[in-house]
Amino acid sequence: MSQSKGHYVLRFIGERALHAIVVVVLAATGAFFLMEAVPGDSAASAVGPGATAEQYQLAREELGLDDPVWTRFADWVGGLASGDLGNSLIPPNQAVGEMIGNALPVTMQLAFLSIILSLAIAVPVAVWSAYRRGGVFDQVASIVAFAFISVPSFVAGLLLIYLLVFNHSLAQQLILGAAVVIGLAVALSPLGRRGGRGSPGVMWGRALIGGVAVGAVLALVALFLPEFPRQGYVPLADGLGENLRSIALPAITLALMEVAIFTRVLRTDMISTLQQDFVLSARAKGMPTRHVLVSEALRPSTVSIITLAGISLGRLIGGTVVVERLFNLPGMGSMIVDAVQNDNLPVVLGGVIVIAVFYVLVNMTVDVTYALIDPRIRRG
Amino acid sequence: GGGDDSTAAAGGEGLAPDQSERCTEDRAGGTITVGEFSMLPSFAPGQGQYGVRGGAQSAAVYDRLMVWNPEAEEFEPKLAESLESNDDNTVWTLTLRDGVTFSNGDPLTAEDVAFTVGLHKDPATRSVAMTEAMEITEARVVDPLTVEFTLADPWAGFPITLAGTVGEVIPRDAYEAADPQEWASNPIGAGAFTVADFTPDQETVLEPNPDYYGGPVCPTLKFIRIPGSQGTYDAFQTGEVQVGFLRGAKFVNMAQDDEVRGFEEIISSGSVINMNSGKAGYDGVLTDVRARQAVAAALDRDLWNQRLYNGEGQATSALVADSSRLYDGQEGPAYDVEAARALVEEVKADTPDWDGTLRMLIGDGPENIEAGVVAKALLDAAGFTVVIDNAPVSQVTARQFTGDFEIVIGGLATSDADPAAAFASGMLPTGATNITGIDDPELTAAINDLKAAADLDAQKEALTRLQEVFNEVQPFTVMANAEQYVTVSDTVGGLTPTLSSTVLYDGAFVTE
Amino acid sequence: MSSNDRDDLLLEVRDLRTHIDTPSGRITPVDGVDISLRRGETIGIVGESGSGKSMLVRSIMGIAPTTARVDPASTVRFDGRDVLALSQREAQKFWGREIAMVFQDPLTSLNPIRTIGRQIIDPLRHHLGLGRREAADRAVELLERVRIPSPRARLTEYPHQLSGGMRQRVGIAIALSCSPKLLIADEPTTALDVTVQHEILDLLHGLQADGDMAMILVSHDLAVVSQHTDRIGVMYAGRFLEVGDTRALLDEPAHPYTGALLDSIPRPDLPPHTRLTVIEGRPPNLREMPPGCRFAPRCPRVADDCLVVDPPLEDLATASASHPTATTVHRVGCLHPTVPVHHRTSSEAS
Amino acid sequence: MADTDPTRPDSTRPDSTRPDPTRAASTPAASGPVAGPAVVADPTVAAATPARRRPRMPRLSGLGTALALAWTVLIVLGALFVDFLPLAEARDPSLALMTPSTLAPDLLSDHPLGTDGQGLDILGGLLYGARVSLVVGIGGVLVGALVGGALGLVAGYRGGWTDRIVSIITDTLLAFPSLILLIAIVTVLDPTLPNITLALGIMVVPAYARLVRANAMSFAGREFVTAARSLGAGELRIMLREVTPNIVQPVFSYSFMLVAVLIVAEASLSYLGLSIPRPEPTWGNMISAGQADFQRYPYLVGVPAVVLFLTVLSFNQLGEAAGRKWSPGAAKI
């Protein structure tokens, strides 16, 4: 029995791996032929504008642009098989591996940071929204989430730059204002509550404490709001503080939308989990609200959000071009887009492979996470 | 705009940084961060080009044989001791400064200079200065400190070659011994700085060269890429860069309105519309000179200026900016939409299979696109039907090589030091940047005359003649002078501007 | 009822009404229910699907869905305390310790991703403040009590690894963990096979016989409810139509609905292919409750007054002949019952 | 969010805690190109009802939906009838040669929302841009729904190898950085409206494939499919007549959100200069063109950005409302 189970697990892993490999190979092959179809000219990019016709022709020959497609494809696959992603066609003809080595950490940090930030905000908000669905908090959260979802990242980024970079004190004042308003709203929230359980004294006391706490936290944020650079990336090697400062705005720009999406998804799942019999039975056991929300309901509700976080992560690794452009970050997105525009085939292909591999890895991690969350999957 | 200033490089409203002081021992240290539109692709020979494309980086590492002093309006020797020409400017004798060493300790010799010229002439080097270098038929080593250049044609402005990329001397022995890939990121030059860190297309960090002949050298230089003037100016204002490169009247004015110190440069014919007159087999309507004249007449430079630069740019159809020392009342074709319309009708009548369509190739980027839109508006108003064809820059470049376009917006990189070089490159049949395919004997003759013109008056006269011929032939049409501005933070001193908004940092220092 | 009975009274539900606001209007799935339950007593509640059984028991316990609101005029007194007035915190202390609940589907009522052990231990630690080890030991005892083989090994297993019957036993063990005074079992065997159902019903009965735990057994199946209950309430459209001692109610159903319900059950003592009695129509829409008797639209004995007068629950005139004990309870809400009613004085009617 | 369907007393589905990776995976996030937004259907369950404090939400969201509908209708009408309005100046700069550029908005003037740097009328630009956005959004969604729907239907219904092949196709599309695909497609076939639409349509194929697959899978296992089979219905007939009608509604309600996603994606592409080029106005290229003068003329960016925001918000809101109305009965998304 256990042997057959081991067999089953192995088979499962094998199947996933095969699937992953096929996906990566297909993506790379697709990229090759797609780029083939793009009417760019790497020779022109290599020599740059202002070059002589002679230089241009020489570059074409050097790059083998006049060879048949299949020859070049075979060459590239050959190189790949020996672990060589090739060199950029554009001076200084860096090794593609090296270029990715430079760009990937930027993008990774950006992607992970924004996902973590989003989750850190989305999970508590969603849990509370679901628990108090239809309440003021839920409604406000829902409206804010909708607004965030509907702001394209390039607009959000511009806004953030305008506020936090160029109008720092205005931003501080806005946050302070928000601190006052939200704090008051929390403190006065019992006004809108009808027929709750418990004594009014306790209720008002809690609301007051909550309001002051929320206000204070926001006020502290406003007071200690750092100055953010307009652009650029400071590597981690130059100090964590500088590094975080340089990546904060892009990460927030990306996180805005993710937060909204995560909140909505988790809220929905959480709502349906909260209607499950086992949640009811936990309540009927007399377990406290925190236990019911966190220990019982949260974990089974996280499947969608984990899937989504995985997908977002995969997507962010390959697709933060807008934000990278806006904040001038030397990440994967800009690298690949530049390469596509310059018809810099090896870089495009290398980038596509890395992103595809990453996507596949994230997917596998997500699968493993399902199994960690849910024993039913673990046992096959 | 600084159109009225007599000295092009002096900057408007007295905002030019003080150049009288330079680095001294007690000013050592500090870092100057420089925002570049696009980075020096590599330190391989002949890659640095103007302020926009890494010229300052390669100049800082290699130094240059000559430099153009915009204030004095003359070429001055730098690595060289002197540069003399014969009477008809066909043979030039360069004497090197004695005792200059490269950063590896090797002395700078005439051999190295001759070798460098050879490198630039070799297409495999992919030097940006290949056309200029090709002008030198022979670089003869006379003695270890003397080189004799023989030119194909008389050229009074020849020093510009040695004041540019060709003047960045490559040490022969070291170069031949090195792996080219390695050299690209870790070169050896005679300049004030050595490369500490080079991340292609992102960041270049240069450190002072303690053995620099003109020392001491104070700061560490950090060049970072910030594409676009808006981003650069933003970064300059937040203090992320101390030196930034701005292009376009809008930003130049913005910086000057903000009283930001800096070096301004006005580039004659900096903004043009190229018309394909037969490049690589093109045989469309623009091979007909009347069509080209119609385009030239249809374009309202004032509107162009209004739309693209809020009216603050320097609209002109003349080849030479009126602020230039070479300006002598030259005038380009006038805006005359009626005439343009008439010409279009005429051409249409003669060319039955042409319906008025013009394909306009535009490189991606908001500024290019806006320019295209205005051009389209104006040309459409004159009876053309312009079809805009957007493409990534590499594709635009490639299609210019292959002649796959009808009109394309571009610009000449003329320099007040010697406009002949840029005109020759753009309009001689052999010119590197002759993307229109123009091959007109009269035009060629006029340009060669300009090259040969030995003094200012002769140059002005030749330019006037060139303008006349040009107005007939219209290989391209000038829309405006380009304006560039290198913003310099108050905390930085000792910078010297030179050709094409390139800044020399050997005397730079950081205050505070 | 004597005062002695009153002391003995564990649960007293008076005129319980639960409203739910839906976008298309308010519905009242529980509409005026009275229950008196003594310590150790078992009462069964039957009714068709949607008749409000679950809503009733959940309202009693105070865990009705968040949309549901118990009418302020209703009272639910448990062991002398007003359950409806409890604050969230007080209620949390109350649930599990005083009243516990067993749910219909043992698969969905256990958290699929937590081990059996943790789910049993939770209330032990939280309510009784037991330490980790003590709680585990106690959990093993509980599992033994519900007759789960090799109980200690089960602690680390997940619900999906158990069969349906085992899961329901675990559910019962959890409910029993703090020795509640009242166990509410909402269709505890509906999802189970007959053989397992039989065992579970026996188990519940046995457990109850051990102590003085009272029980409310809810089912849609009269046969199930009739097994070990003292009394049965027949629920229809949010209300009891008939309440009575089990035997009395089965033997002499007074309400036409109860009678029809009994007749519609196939009986093995009749020959095969016997045509069954059918109740035509369907239960009323909760949004358009008929003005008179709720069952009138389907009732074979319907008269004109049924369509106007909403009959109250009234005692039957005579105790059933077969059960002549004094304590026999049999009340019916019908204007024309099949057994005559005894109109009580108002003092008794409370 | 209060939506209770009293006819379904038992709304808790026994399998709703079972992790179904396809559930979230079919959110548009899967396909949000250009880091575009991903909006998620809210498969409100029947009893997903407001908390103890009165269901105030329905009225509020009802108002929101009404406003969203009004705005959408306005935009659609504008896009439909812009040709009949005297707004041709907005897309033909040669007609605007005499018009001053960067006129500030003045509701009573000829240019109620001002003119841009080219003297092009902003109101007209917004309406022509609306046409682009709507065509791209709706057209792309149609392409995605047809192609992805067909793939997902076959995969979900047949399972096995078909499913595996389809999942490889969708995974490959997802693993491929979407922007590269977009740029490549747009560069290979010029950035014209049909091509952009097609390219963005391909982007959403995986999202639809997953959504439809999940639904098809759940319906393929339903008893009525077996019943049809027992009547002798062929596979194609079952897919088209039995399964498809059940998938149409969730797909439809989901599509609103994808329209929003595609509108943003197109705007992002435009912003990067990769979509339909100026002078043909699109919201993205209007923002991009105005950005340089943002400090001086904030309305050049502000007006199209607000319109874009409102439109996207409206589609999301409509999608939410549609999902609430139609999705609960369908398979979980």
Added chain:
Amino acid sequence: MTGSSQHVADAPTPPDAGRPGDAKLVVDHVTVEYHTRKGTVHAVSDVSLEVPQGRTLALVGESGCGKSSLGRALLQLPRPTSGRVMVDETDLCSLSGASLTRARKLIQMVFQDPVSSLNPRRRVRDIVAEGLEIQGVDGGREEIRRRVDAALEAVGLDPDHAGGRRPSEFSGGQCQRIALARALVLEPEVLVCDEPVSALDVSVQAQILNLLEEMKERYRLTMVFISHDLSVVHNIADQVAVMYLGTVCEVADTSSLYRAPAHPYTMLLISSAPTLGGTLADTLGESPITATSSELPSPLDPPSGCRFRTRCPRATEICAAERPQLTVLAPGHQVACHHPLEENR
């Protein structure tokens, strides 16, 4: 018929009823296996049954014992792993493609979940007409409409009122009527009902049971009735087959089975089934039996020999070693047990 109970045992039964070898439906060594990731599920193992024309065979057993799998195998949904299913002289298992499609009208099915078995997006008339459309009808649309209306009327629905509506507008019982109409409109010879009343309330259950009886007579149906409820089975079946874990352990005429159950498992079921105030065993006056375990073994890995032995109080060694075959105890009564109950005999 409200309120009245009629005894219809003496209703005219078809003359050939019960004659062996004259069966309408023959199930011959049918095995159904499902190949899953975890292994092979032995849902039905080598089951042989016969149902004479016009009679009702009930399949009873606990959840997961393979009742539905067998029922579906009869309709080739999916085709059984091995064995034959004969309706009259037609072996359904040997047919495929168009001939199978045509043969499908011989045998039809009504499913357990009345709601899920009707496509929620289609109208009742279309649902009922589906089979006719697929099979093709002489006379075209008009004829289809006529027959659909007739079928709807037969099951007690008003075609004009119900025809244009969708299933969601009907109650569970009405949905089951629609499902029945869908099956009957093809005028099948055999009707398989897979727990058609399990999801219904008792009051509605009675309606459907009565209706089934009525339809059986009207259309001269041979019926296979799947249920886990012994009381229901007693009411409707002529013959009962008790299944346990994929095998048939006892087949008998209804009266014989209830009067004298021979298999311990049958007895266990009878001892467990609740009736008003007691169990079926109490009602029938039989001595109950208790299982030694309530755990049903996995059909992935069924016990050797007799599959019931793990729970059987009478199990001995031979039960593990040898698989008991169905043997005739009395006419019309077969049991597969090494130690059948004799007491009641």
